[in-house]
Amino acid sequence: MDKIFSLFDKPSKPVYSLLIMFLVIISFVLWQFTTPSIIPKPVKILEELKWLIIHKSLIYELISTTITCFKAIFYSSLIALSLSYLGIVISFFRPISFFVTKMRFWTLMGFSAIILFLTPDTNSFKTVMLIFGITPFLVTGFNASLESIENSWYHYAQTLKLSKLEIFWNVVIRKSAPELLSVIRQNFAIAWIMIIAAEVAVRDQGGIGQVLYDSSTRFIGPNGYARPFAVQLIILLMGINIDYLLMLIRRKLFPYVYLKTDK
Amino acid sequence: MGYMKTNQILVSLKGVQKSYDDHVILRELNLEVRDIRRDDNDNRNTQQAQVVSILGPSGIGKTTLFRLLAGLEKPDKGTVLINDPYRLLTNETTDQHLIPARAGLSGVVYQDYILFEFLKVRQLLMLGAKQSGEIMSQEDTNRLVNEYLEKFQLTEHADKFPAMLSGGQKQRVAIAQQMLCKPQLLLLDEPFSGLDPVTKKDVMNLICEISHTNEYLSIVIISHDISSAIKVSDTIYLIGRARNTEHKIIPGAYIHHDRTVDLAKMGVAWKPELWDGNEFFEITAKIENLFPYLSGLSDD
Numbered sequence: 001m002d003k004i005f006s007l008f009d010k011p012s013k014p015v016y017s018l019l020i021m022f023l024v025i026i027s028f029v030l031w032q033f034t035t036p037s038i039i040p041k042p043v044k045i046l047e048e049l050k051w052l053i054i055h056k057s058l059i060y061e062l063i064s065t066t067i068t069c070f071k072a073i074f075y076s077s078l079i080a081l082s083l084s085y086l087g088i089v090i091s092f093f094r095p096i097s098f099f100v101t102k103m104r105f106w107t108l109m110g111f112s113a114i115i116l117f118l119t120p121d122t123n124s125f126k127t128v129m130l131i132f133g134i135t136p137f138l139v140t141g142f143n144a145s146l147e148s149i150e151n152s153w154y155h156y157a158q159t160l161k162l163s164k165l166e167i168f169w170n171v172v173i174r175k176s177a178p179e180l181l182s183v184i185r186q187n188f189a190i191a192w193i194m195i196i197a198a199e200v201a202v203r204d205q206g207g208i209g210q211v212l213y214d215s216s217t218r219f220i221g222p223n224g225y226a227r228p229f230a231v232q233l234i235i236l237l238m239g240i241n242i243d244y245l246l247m248l249i250r251r252k253l254f255p256y257v258y259l260k261t262d263k
Numbered sequence: 264m265g266y267m268k269t270n271q272i273l274v275s276l277k278g279v280q281k282s283y284d285d286h287v288i289l290r291e292l293n294l295e296v297r298d299i300r301r302d303d304n305d306n307r308n309t310q311q312a313q314v315v316s317i318l319g320p321s322g323i324g325k326t327t328l329f330r331l332l333a334g335l336e337k338p339d340k341g342t343v344l345i346n347d348p349y350r351l352l353t354n355e356t357t358d359q360h361l362i363p364a365r366a367g368l369s370g371v372v373y374q375d376y377i378l379f380e381f382l383k384v385r386q387l388l389m390l391g392a393k394q395s396g397e398i399m400s401q402e403d404t405n406r407l408v409n410e411y412l413e414k415f416q417l418t419e420h421a422d423k424f425p426a427m428l429s430g431g432q433k434q435r436v437a438i439a440q441q442m443l444c445k446p447q448l449l450l451l452d453e454p455f456s457g458l459d460p461v462t463k464k465d466v467m468n469l470i471c472e473i474s475h476t477n478e479y480l481s482i483v484i485i486s487h488d489i490s491s492a493i494k495v496s497d498t499i500y501l502i503g504r505a506r507n508t509e510h511k512i513i514p515g516a517y518i519h520h521d522r523t524v525d526l527a528k529m530g531v532a533w534k535p536e537l538w539d540g541n542e543f544f545e546i547t548a549k550i551e552n553l554f555p556y557l558s559g560l561s562d563d
Contacts, residue, residue: 158366
């Protein structure tokens with residue numbers, strides 16, 4: 001316990017958990033008793049949360065948004081993986097992969113009307129917007145991971161007389177898989193924020209973004225801004241939980257990665 | 264206990280030169296490793312692989328030479344030839360047949376014991392066995408892998424990932440995996456580096472054991488650890504720089520053949536009982552004194 005203030009020391013898991021609990025309790029206490037009155041208090045937020053669950057199908061909308069987000073992440077990952085793998089293996093595709101990474105700086109907002117016109121319904125619109133939005137970030141992360149594979153790994157595979165296809169499978173795909181899942185996990189946060197923004201922009205297909213918009217404009221309750229705060233809180237908690245789930249999946253699929261870090 | 268060198272060339276480097284960005288690393292490098300036969304007192308030939316060490320100071324170009332021997336890089340000039348390992352599989356070992364070094368012909372064990380971290384020890388050895396080029400049933404492959412696990416003292420670690428092993432254990436897995444690929448040349452890059460004295464001695468014993476079990480396998484050790492390398496080798500080649508008549512350093516390292524130490528000829532090779540004796544101590548001191556000259560720090 002005395003190590004928590006010493007430099008470059010890592011706290012043990014129980015100590016770390018205690019620190020988090022302590023931080024959460026202190027935050028709630030400070031929030032409840034010291035913040036200005038315009039900021040809604042935790043108790044009021046919980047009251048509004050209950051109202052939203054009962055009257056605005058908050059859980060249903062949350063699940064709907066999560067499914068759309070997962071669907072978009074899945075398709076984006078497939079597209080991004082194809083581009084990154086092709087860029088690494090065949091020189092012809094490298095400029096394409098490079099170009100896609102630069103699309104991170106291209107805002108989709110001015111383009112949204114065209115996507116809306118080209119998609120059959122607004123649900124597809126959200127998915128396509130998200131795919132367009134997140135793929136450049138995933139390609140950037142995937143490219144960085146794949147390019148960081150040292151030549152010695154390819155040499156090692158060559159000395160084992162592995163064929164080019166086997167080298168691709170073992171060195172490029174299997175070796176980089178944990179890193180690529182990390183990239184997806186890191187970019188999930190961007191996707192999560194993007195889908196909420198898309199739902200706020202297109203409000204006639206539901207989703208947690210629509211609930212957030214309605215709560216902060218049309219349906220402000222008796223507790224002032226407590227209702228949008230409640231939605232924000234749910235968005236935050238869901239994001240944290242999915243992030244944790246992705247971490248568990250990574251731990252389950254690639255246990256050897258954690259053997260290194262645990263050491 | 265005598266020995267004789269046969270006509271069979273196992274490794275041949277002729278006029279090898281290698282530069283990076285106009286910076287000469289190796290120049291006019293010539294080396295010929297010939298097969299060796301050992302005669303014991305009972306007049307029967309004892310199985311004995313050739314174990315050659317190439318010693319030199321750090322940063323002299325040993326790793327470049329290692330990559331050239333492994334066929335992972337091509338020389339700018341000259342040739343790197345090795346005995347075709349596939350002829351061994353077809354029992355055609357009598358005729359000389361040298362082919363240019365290419366990746367996959369030699370077994371390679373890196374200094375940092377690179378192993379696929381997503382495979383367990385048994386799976387790593389299975390991969391090695393499958394790459395041997397021999398057609399084996401699953402049952403035979405399993406039996407062979409179990410034999411290697413036992414031989415390399417890895418049975419209790421068979422279901423562990425490389426991240427769960429110590430440096431010495433990883434090295435044993437790496438050697439076993441490469442041995443299962445059935446190479447005719449096993450290249451070891453700094454095999455004694457970063458090991459404690461006990462593990463270092465284990466590695467030395469392991470190299471001796473391997474050299475006794477497969478006559479047709481040649482082991483080339485590239486190292487700067489003089490005392491360990493000379494104990495397991497029959498020949499020591501020294502690689503380093505030299506100065507011209509004006510005492511200026513000539514760019515690029517080469518093999519100093521005039522300094523070659525033939526431990527077999529001296530009668531001290533293959534004798535672990537002498538490892539702690541004066542002979543090895545003196546040879547080590549003699550080579551150590553040459554290192555400043557080889558690194559270009561002194562004239563002689």
